[in-house]
Amino acid sequence: MSLDTGVLPGIDVATGDAADGSANSFITDTNESRTLVIPMGQQWFVDPPRDARVSLKVVSGVAEVFGTELANDVEYTFQDWKFSLFAIEETTLTWRCTSVIPDLAEFVTNRVAANSTAKYVYNLHFALEKLRNSSFEGPKVIVLGEAQVGKTALCRTLCSYAIKYRDYQPVMVNLDPQEPILAPPGCLTATPVSDLLDLQSPQWGQTLTSGATQLHGKQPLVKNFGLELIGENLELYLETVRQLSSGVRERTQQDSVVQRSGWIVDTPASALNNPQILQAVIKQLGVDVIVVLAPEDEHWVETLDTLSQIIDRNSIIRIPPLTGAVPVDDVYKRLLQRNAIRDYFYGDLNTVLSPYMISVDSQDLTVWKPRGTMDLVEHPDASKLEFIPVPVDQSNLQHALVVITTAPRRARPEEVMASPILGFGLITEVNERRQKVKILLPVPGQLPNNALVLTAHRYLE
Amino acid sequence: GSTAATAATQRNIQSRNWYIPDSEWVLFKDEEIVSISHDQADR
Ligand SMILES: Nc1ncnc2c1ncn2[C@@H]1O[C@H](COP(=O)(O)OP(=O)(O)OP(=O)(O)O)[C@@H](O)[C@H]1O
Ligand SMILES: [Mg+2]
Structure with missing residues (x-):
């Protein structure tokens, strides 16, 4: 190495x-x-x-x-x-x-x-370990907290500890679309952690490739939310959570190792103070342990009150915000998101990947997008779950990250919204005069003849 | 299989895979994943 x-x-x-x-x-x-x-x-x-x-x-x-x-x-x-x-x-x-x-x-x-907080993390880990050892059904843990208190760091540490001494495979569930974990940004993911995470990688490692990798590649379930912030379209966010959770629940039922290991669920900061999100997410997933990273102050009393209306008080654990969790600015967050897109196509420092550039006729593309803030302001009565068509032109698509769905190109928008995804493409050039679009694909071959969904993310090489 | 995987690494034309369909993901077993470090450890 x-x-x-x-x-x-x-x-x-x-x-x-x-x-x-x-x-x-x-x-x-x-x-x-x-x-x-x-x-x-x-x-x-x-x-x-x-x-x-x-x-x-x-x-x-x-x-x-x-x-x-x-x-x-x-x-x-x-x-x-x-x-x-x-x-x-x-x-x-x-x-x-x-x-x-x-x-x-x-x-x-x-x-x-x-x-000074390492001991709390250990204790929490051992508490979870006890639950794993005492039942066929491992703890389903959700981590909540204000912005940048170390939620993601805690989830990562708990996953790593869980596989350190025993053959567990906890499912890491990421409900924060701004946090690229084993996927490009804008996604919600669920990944069984069955082997070491790549400690050099801000995205926790790599997903599977056509060849062997230095470290065991991970196989996530990926659901595209596609917008920047969950508040832009809460209904769509909750629908995306619903789609992800039904997959995770089924995998858990099918796989006794996963079942014994339980889940670790990371959340965006906005979940903590939004009872609608909390309720929906906790019920939807069937979470049974809540961990809150928060100081013990007056605000905590309120939080505990709200949470104990959703779940038994004994299932709520508070630990202080992690030592070392630093506030990071938007520039840094964007850098991580950008790099996650780059890594999806090109690999990282240890695994170089070769993406594949294709050129297609504009008329052969069907692109949809979810309704975001702007659109919902303009059409306040529109259904929030409805996808809207995107004209194939430079202003819409240049440098855009698009989702390649598994729905046929002519499928109805409802079908596109509900369809699993194959992966992502990156639109590198839209030539309006020649009616041609260049798309970078992660996998060599033709562009699948499927519907595309535009995301809010752009990448310039 | 692992032979194909090794060949791909040598030619260095590895690329990412498409995600597997949800119906396969729910049945997928992580034990099927190949990695270099494990290949070496197994020998
Ligand atoms: N020992 C540590 N514990 C926690 N975070 C750390 C530590 N060392 C560095 N950090 C950094 O602190 C930052 C914030 O941590 P983290 O991303 O885990 O917080 P978060 O609560 O998930 O934030 P967000 O609300 O943005 O999702 C990250 O850049 C993380 O890498
Ligand atoms: Mg986070």
Whole structure:
């Protein structure tokens, strides 16, 4: 796995020590290898400079990234991702970065700190483990909380812990379309986690490809919501949740390992304070454990009150917002979404994929879209679940991510809305004069003769 | 099969798969998934 042929400078690693407390604020050379010791129970919040790669190798000790342990002496590479490296035991590692770090103290020393919430996560994991061990039907856990309290990080950690010591396969259910987990953005997904998650990947890893991959590819059930925010069309969102949950329930019934392992359900922040969403989601999925990441304040009393009207109070667990969960801006979120689209077609740092470009006549495309905010303002009485036709032109489709459904091209819009999806295409060029459209497909071959659905996401290469 | 998979890796023309139909997904067993690390571990 380590491909660092000749890029390491001939510097004695031990002299490059940055975390010895001396806090030298000198500029690093690019790719200079440095050593860092993270004391037990502390974590390094790694924030690679934009476009740069940070590579690191554990020399001794035990460290994990969101619950997935790093192997010793294996080099891991990270790009465009803010994450924490948590030392379960004192960990010595070497690291390097492809770009200059202007302030080492700021990059490393100041960002190593105690993880005071790790114990809550462990305890929660052991509580869930007890439930798994005591029944054929594992816990179906939903994680709620305000924005950026660590909901997604907690789900990821719980999934990783569940498969660490035992043969469980928890289903990771993602109900936040803004969070690209094992899929492009705009989707709700359900993925049995049957093997290691890729700790280098902000999207948790890769889905299956035509060949073998370094890490076990995942097989998600993917439902396209397609709009940016769930508030734009709540009815459509809840319908998408309904479609996903019926699949997850059935898989759970068919697969005794999945059934014993239960589910971990991630949610968008807006779910917590919207009783309509809460009710629908909890009932729809048949969730039986609620975890809320929240401080214990007056607001918590209200939250507990609301939740206990939906589910038994004993099934509600509160833990504090996670140490290390940082507010991230929209620019960063968009970067992750963009990269998720790129990875879907082209693969990631470890698995290079070859997508396939085709050219089709405009008249051979049938494109629909869901009703979003603008459209619902213009047509307040329209059915919110109805898809509307999209004219094939540049303003609508250039650079757009489209869903390739399994519904035939001439199918009625209701049928298109209800149909499972094959995957995504990326419209790279609309030539109106020649009436031609270029589409990037993930899989070589013809464009399936199916209806397409426009998403709110765009990608420029 | 895994022979085809290895050949694809060598030629480096791997691409993503279409998603399987919902009716297959609900019956899918993750044990069927092939990965390099597992191939090596199995030997
Ligand atoms: N140890 C850590 N625990 C939790 N989050 C961490 C940690 N280290 C880094 N982070 C980062 O903090 C940010 C916020 O965490 P996360 O995305 O899990 O919150 P969230 O509640 O899911 O946010 P949102 O409401 O946007 O979905 C992420 O960028 C995450 O990678
Ligand atoms: Mg999240």
